[in-house]
Amino acid sequence: MESVEIEFTALPAHVRTARLVASAVARQCGVDEAVLDEVRLAVGEACSRAVELHAREAPDRPVMVIFADAPGRFTVAIRDRLPVASAQAVAASAAAATARGDARLSDQPGEPKGASGQAVAASAAAVTAGGDARPSDQPGEPNLGRSSAEEPDETEIRLAVLTGLVDDLEIEPLETGTEIRMSWPASGRLRTGARPLIPR
């Protein structure tokens, strides 16, 4: 298995670099061109989430991203390095958001997949309507309706986008932070070892 790893200071300016590397490596691994936008967005969301969490908790620690070509799959792992206690709390809420998304996948194309997307819309509607409706009062819904916030909580929107976008998504709490793993089908046809350099 070949891999590319990048580590960057947790600053918004570097998220674009991570997206560019994601596109380049995905293309190299033979990910379909039509899926590259999705890869770019998903990697960007996961990295932005890590950067925002680091800014609050651990600005000096870098974010790590590992791209690899498993057989038939292009895999990406994004690791934040938060202190254990906050990492566990974040991972727990992230896992809960993912579970909700998975449990209520919509088969209709064009419809928001799962509850998280609808919760974002409901929250946005509530926010713009003046904040009387409180979607967050419903148990099990992401707490997007913090009406004191100028914008809906971006970390929650990010998870909504990720769960709606990526079919194969896992969020795992590690001892040293959280790891978000995603993968997409890949032909592997452009792997450096996949074919001889000189055609026979």
Add this chain to the structure above:
Amino acid sequence: MDLTLSTRTQGDRTIVEVGGEIDVYTAPKLRERLVDLVTAGNYHLIVDMEGVEFLDSTGLGVLVGGLKRVRAHDGSLRLVCTQERILKIFRITGLTKVFPIHSTVEEAVEAVD
């Protein structure tokens, strides 16, 4: 690719033409522009997204924030977007139900609630 912004008025509508990438790094610039416009008394905004090459949830958050601000003054925030890859993000998050999305600036200018 940085974010580019240009603003013009047409009647009582203010059109913000956005180009480039709206992400965690560039979104504050868009947020600032929308806040400034509302502070200056422009409550009917049209955000033209046809030149946008990338949009993430930070950008969505900024647009929702803008909508909240104009609604506080009985205003409106309309989007112009025909790009499938951008529209997809609004659909995933259910925000197509929150924002009026038009295919041309002219259509958005003429639209009434």
